[in-house]
Amino acid sequence: MEINLLAGSSPHIKSGESTQKIMRDVIIALLPATIAAVYFFEVQAAMLILVTVISCVASEYLWCRITKKKNTITDLSAVVTGMLLAFNLPPALPLWIAVIGGVFATIIVKQLFGGLGHNFVNPALAARAFLMASWPVQMTTWQTPGWDAVSSATPLAIMKYGSEAPGEMPGIWDMFIGNIGGCIGETSALALLIGAAYLVARKVITLELPLAYIGTVGFMTWMLDGESLFTGNFVYHIFAGGLILGAFFMATDYTTSPVTFTGRIIMGIGCGLLTSVIRLYGGYPEGVSYSILLMNLVVPMIDRYIIPKSFGGGAVKNA
């Protein structure tokens, strides 16, 4: 019997995990927030999400065609980028701006630097920053959820500017479920936390980075945002803006976060400090996107210097 045997190097079995399966899990984890977005911001949100996803996937497809590279849209990472970008847009944003955001995220931020795994900043956040710089008015026109939408400030803006900002401070419960002004995907902490729990259960993400991030923001705002030290309303700071979305879904982006436990803690604390400083002392009411983008830039350095001791490495004490 003549048989043709494979003789590769071990291991000979695999976990069955794949990039596509991970991205599919992220998409599933984003669904509760998608539903919340459509519930609160209705057709506007649905259209934004649809348009950015199509924009990202189509850009990636065309890029691969034009550059004669292997088509990579099946890894689903473009869908994730599209959803995350839409989540970071205000509900009334003209759709053509959203399309430009998708193209920018995919071509400029992701593909020009080598595609999946090589972009040095989070594509969705970089695109949001680009849109903010290009169309600041449209990108900061907020409204309350629902048919009777009226223009309103985000809770963070109300906190920051007080009576100068239109609208009233919403209650904690409205903030938790997402019945507030803001970007379409960031408002419902509840929906985002359900998705985050799914990601943790599926072992797609680990908790050290998000917890370090949220913990730092909580501590800093509790310490510094009150009349006197340690009287700040940290609960509002945690649930009012994009922190939950940023901490669980954006900062944990594989490509742009450290690979070690220690590195992730450093990134989480760094993001937390920057967000707090921007929110409390900066010109913007919100600072999650810029904090994550800034920390993205430090990730290669963190990974370069945080090389753990191997098991039994360094000085070993044995009883």
Added chain:
Amino acid sequence: MICEVVYLVKAVKSFRGGIKPRHHKETAGLDTVRVPLPSKVLIPMLQHIGAPCTPMVKKGDRVLVGQKIGDSDKPVSAPVHSSVSGTVTDVRPFLYSSGVEVMAVEIKPDGLQEVHESVAPPVCSNRESMLRAVRESGIVGLGGAGFPTSIKLSPPPGKTVDILVVNGAECEPYITSDFREMMENPEGIIQGIRKVMEITGIPKAYIGIESNKQDAIDRISMYLKDANDIEIVSLPVRYPQGGEKQLIYAVTGRKVPAGKLPADAGVLVQNVTTVSFIAEYFKTGMPLIKKKITVDGGAVAKPMNVEALIGTPIREVFDFCGGFIDEPRKIIMGGPMMGVAQYSLENPVLKQTNALLAFNENEAEEPKESVCIRCGKCVAACPMNLLPLYINSNVVRGNFEETLKYHVNDCIECGCCSYVCPASRHLVQSMRIAKAELRKMAAKKQGGKN
């Protein structure tokens, strides 16, 4: 059966990382069956880590069972013996899957299985003579590494070894041959442990067994009722629990310093099958000529546990298990995590062979490598706390010296990183390349100086 068995469960330290692959230990309940005398045997002169042996027989010679047919005068080596009586038909080079070529003796059995006169229980008066007997038995570490046992039992001067850890973890999927040994020969294992303790003067031994092998734990504890020099430690089920450094940590709480040996942590590790062989040898004087082997995999008609003579062509072992029901695409000697894929069914059973797996097309299929998405799963899985992704990216670029920064030489090649990688990157494989390249570079430097 009601038996009041009390075995001690120590507080076990858990190593970091590791994976939990599917066990596939369906053969655990199957008694070991002996494979009939093969049509020929091929016995390579290197079945251990160290210097190869020189053949002591030539074509046409008649050899007997247990007769020494190869030995070396180098310190790190173990002699090889004939597993059959018959005529030497050839002494020729044999190519291992690793690319190493060694001499091998091919023997055609005459069916008589006449035992050589040298086979007699060794008479030992002191430690030195016992160690010499261990060497003469041809025994090597049967857990898979194949390091000559006589060397392991002679601790380096100046180091005090006070704990013997007996490895019954058997953490690799599919393999149940150690489990069968524990079920079928518990007394032999305990006698072997006592023998090793006698030879080395170690006062205390622990047998580490994964908690999914409760039957084996119960069985061995029945023979340990009043013993306080040997204890069983039930270990969490996680690969690579049986890795030497991980096992030592779990059982004793001691860490083997990076780049050092277990003796540096005061520990000696022996596989259960190795110690039971030692007991057997001191009783009968029959050197290592046969092995318990788990035969499994989707292409095998009747997965089972067998006992085969060393040198048996693996084709004949599979034939004994009903042959193939599916076309085999990959034949693995050892477990699926660290075993060696064989290029031919004519390759022989070796001293360290504890499993033979025949994977069908489906099982052998390897997903295509894609780009690293930096998910960090390899980092989380590495039991040695390394950063496989960065070692891989440096190897891909040919920056071998850079991998030293990432402690590549501490890699135990368990394969957890490659197992978990969603991009199917060849992580552990690239570490092997880095280690080999670094060895070459070091050898060149050495050569340059001389």
